[in-house]
Amino acid sequence: xxxxxxxxxxxxxxxxxxxxxxxxxxxxxxxxxxxxxxxxxxxxxxxxxxxxxxxxxxxxxxxxxxxxxxxxxxxxxxxxxxxxxxxxxxxxxxxxxxxxxxxxxxxxxxxxxxxxxxxxxxxxxxxxxxxxxxxxxxxxxxxxxxxxxxxxxxxxxxxxxxxxxxxxxxxxxxxxxxxxxxxxxxxxxxxxxxxxxxxxxxxxxxxxxxxxxxxxxxxxxxxxxxxxxxxxxxxxxxxxxxxxxxxxxxxxxxxxxxxxxxxxxxxxxxxxxxxxxxxxxxxxxxxxxxxxxxxxxxxxxxxxxxxxxxxxxxxxxxxxxxxxxxxxxxxxxxxxxxxxxxxxxxxxxxxxxxxxxxxxxxxxxxxxxxxxxxxxxxxxxxxxxxxxxxxxxxxxxxx
Numbered sequence: 580x581x582x583x584x585x586x587x588x589x590x591x592x593x594x595x596x597x598x599x600x601x602x603x604x605x606x607x608x609x610x611x612x613x614x615x616x617x618x619x620x621x622x623x624x625x626x627x628x629x630x631x632x633x634x635x636x637x638x639x640x641x642x643x644x645x646x647x648x649x650x651x652x653x654x655x656x657x658x659x660x661x662x663x664x665x666x667x668x669x670x671x672x673x674x675x676x677x678x679x680x681x682x683x684x685x686x687x688x689x690x691x692x693x694x695x696x697x698x699x700x701x702x703x704x705x706x707x708x709x710x711x712x713x714x715x716x717x718x719x720x721x722x723x724x725x726x727x728x729x730x731x732x733x734x735x736x737x738x739x740x741x742x743x744x745x746x747x748x749x750x751x752x753x754x755x756x757x758x759x760x761x762x763x764x765x766x767x768x769x770x771x772x773x774x775x776x777x778x779x780x781x782x783x784x785x786x787x788x789x790x791x792x793x794x795x796x797x798x799x800x801x802x803x804x805x806x807x808x809x810x811x812x813x814x815x816x817x818x819x820x821x822x823x824x825x826x827x828x829x830x831x832x833x834x835x836x837x838x839x840x841x842x843x844x845x846x847x848x849x850x851x852x853x854x855x856x857x858x859x860x861x862x863x864x865x866x867x868x869x870x871x872x873x874x875x876x877x878x879x880x881x882x883x884x885x886x887x888x889x890x891x892x893x894x895x896x897x898x899x900x901x902x903x904x905x906x907x908x909x910x911x912x913x914x915x916x917x918x919x920x921x922x923x924x925x926x927x928x929x930x931x932x933x934x935x936x937x938x939x940x941x942x943x944x945x946x947x948x949x950x951x952x953x954x955x956x957x958x959x960x961x962x963x964x965x966x967x968x969x970x971x972x973x974x975x976x977x978x
Contacts, residue, residue: 587650598875676899678748705874721825729759732813750789763805770928
């Protein structure tokens with residue numbers, strides 16, 4: 580049983596604690612740190628947490644604490660990680676790791692120098708559907724992944740600090756683009772180097788300094804593209820969707836908004852429907868188990884199993900650092916309106932990735948381009964002559 584210090588008594592601290600305490604878990608939050616005494620007391624009572632404090636240092640250094648979970652605003656991540664590393668405590672940090680890659684690299688260096696376990700709490704790569712899809716991709720079901728499109732959109736975050744650029748470090752790109760970028764890395768291959776990006780990040784609707792909409796394309800060394808779509812101005816709830824295209828197949832994943840659970844209500848008691856849901860009447864889309872659907876159970880199982888076994892979890896601070904470097908390049912691209920290089924100061928993947936190639940011979944003179952069954956039952960083949968490069972078609976009648 581691991582005893583944990585939870586840093587942050589807000590929305591994400593709630594979700595994390597539900598995830599840790601759910602399903603009769605043997606791991607427990609032992610102490611809650613909140614900057615607000617009232618919120619800390621209320622959190623302690625709500626979740627049955629034995630201790631509360633307004634001192635981050637006290638929470639981390641509590642002698643009974645086995646590991647630290649950071650669910651704080653982005654501007655406090657670096658301080659919390661440094662205190663955890665100094666105390667020799669394993670540390671799990673919410674996304675994004677840093678407000679920028681400089682902070683993220685400093686955090687990575689701190690935990691590695693201290694020799695403590697570190698986990699990047701990227702819950703959306705741990706959703707049950709995503710884990711199953713990643714397993715299928717790694718088994719070769721899709722062939723070589725060529726393009727991943729990941730989308731997270733909703734009406735905007737729940738706390739004031741997200742909307743304050745000096746605290747958060749950025750807008751929707753930093754808040755939600757980080758999810759999409761890491762999802763794409765998992766499908767394409769985390770050992771494939773991201774080389775350049777082009778992105779749009781603009782403030783279209785909200786009266787804020789940071790961007791409320793962002794689109795981007797990350798090109799990987801083997802030619803694959805990771806596409807992200809993020810918005811704080813989408814109306815209708817929270818839309819989490821991924822599409823994975825490969826040389827031999829396709830996967831579509833809808834994690835949240837339309838999952839097969841629909842309900843109509845003309846009235847009745849109002850209350851919480853699902854994260855970022857905007858209405859409580861009419862057709863609504865509840866979620867059977869948000870903690871499970873958003874990946875928290877699997878994420879903390881992976882993290883705390885790694886703690887038990889003294890191994891690295893699936894997502895580490897190194898992954899968080901890579902994502903921060905990609906996002907920094909996206910912000911540069913949004914300003915320059917050009918492709919910008921991803922300037923990785925630390926890279927531990929392949930030194931050179933082979934380009935995507937699915938070329939196969941049809942016969943000694945031709946390579947295969949495409950095959951299609953026609954309405955009359957015949958099969959049309961599109962072929963390319965090896966010598967001349969000419970594209971031809973050939974009709975093949977089935978016996």
